[in-house]
Each structure stands twice: as structure tokens, then as C-alpha cells.
Amino acid sequence: MRLTREIHLVASGSGGFDLTDPYDCNAYLVASAGEAAIVDTGIGSAVDALLSNVAAAVPGGEDAVGYVLLTHAHPDHAGGAAELAERLPAARVLASPEVARWVAAGDERAMSLERGQSAEFYPRRYRFRPCRRMEPLSDGERLRVGEVELEAIATPGHAAGHLAFLASGAASACFVGDLVFHGGQISLESNWDCSLQDYERSVRRLAERPFEAFLPGHHAFSLRGGDRHVRAAAQRFNHGFVPRSVV
């Protein structure tokens, strides 16, 4: 599903637009000047559908994909990394240093898999497939995808090692993962690595960066003036409140 000239939605579950597996997060494709990157992978059971959406979106399809980027290690975002790495041998698979470690090792405790299963975020019998080809990406690192530049921004809070990806150049957008949702909602969970203090710092930090398309990991996106959703969350923190949390 084409969202802007350079950005496509290639996976989305029942908490979004029912494009692929019901458990999938929103996964996006950035495509510019013959190069492409995938942001998040879905849970891993609909990689065929994701890749056929990639092929339909970009000339050259899968061969154009140079990067698979993970916002965080939760299985609905990172579960397809292993299969994508196999099927896209030329792509580098990148995440923050700690997420790269957990996804490479298949560390289901670090990614709070069991809690997610009891909350029915993931199927009961789901097992995470480790992706051995992970590489670390640090805060502030920039990647070029054709005429688009993607900057990794460390944004812990919802989960440790969470990254947002800010697009500039030919596209103005932010892939915010599970940090902020439409209307300035956030996602607080009772997992070991969910931190309200980190959350506030990350939201305030991202609220200083202007962008147009707001592209979250679930629920609705917003194509113009999208930074207002991050600023709405920052304003709640600034007033001493906690933004409303999505379920």
C-alpha cells in the first residue's frame, strides 16, 4: 500500500490495516532511486505476503532491499528477521546493539515473549526464530536509501534498545515503532524493560525533531504534520502527566 512517493506499508495486522498476519505490526518499505529498506518485519508467519508487497511496490523488488531495520525486539516487530535475512541475502539486518544481541540469540526472556503470549499479542505456541545475521546500529548513525537518509534515534521507554528512524531528504517521515501512537498515546507495559523515565526522555527528545509522515508500529499513521502526535505526548509529560497508554 503506497503511502507517499517513497514509503509503502508492506505488512500490518489486526491492530492496523489487516494487510498480512493478524499478529503483525505495521512494517514499512522505504524505496528511492533503486534502493530500499524494510522497517520492522512482522511476527514472521507472513513473510511471503510481505515480500510480495515489496515486489509490487519497487521495481527490482527484493533485490533492491539493502537494509532490514528493527525498531525493537518484540516478536511482532522482529519475528520475521530470520526469514527475511535468508530470503534477502544482500540485505544488512540492523538494530540497536542490545536488540541485535537478543534477536541473534533468540532471547525470549529479554523480549518478554511469555508475557506477550499471555496478553495474546503473540500466538500461544509461537517460538522466536533467532536471526544470526544481526548487526548493531548506534544512536545517531545514518543510512542512505537512494535519496532518503535514515537516522537512528535511541528511544527507550516502551522497550530497551528501541530505535526510531527519522527520514529526511526526499522523504520527511518518522518510523516511531511502539514509542508513540496516533493522538499522542504511548504503550506502557509491565515488562522488565518498560521505563516511564526513559519514555519521557525519549518522547521529549523526538518532539524536537520536525517531520511530516508519522509511521507507528500499530494503529493509524498520519501523512502530514505527523510530528504533532509526538508533541502531544511530550506536552502531557511536560504538564506532569502520563500520556494515555494504548492497549
Ligand SMILES: [Zn+2]
Ligand atoms: Zn512493542
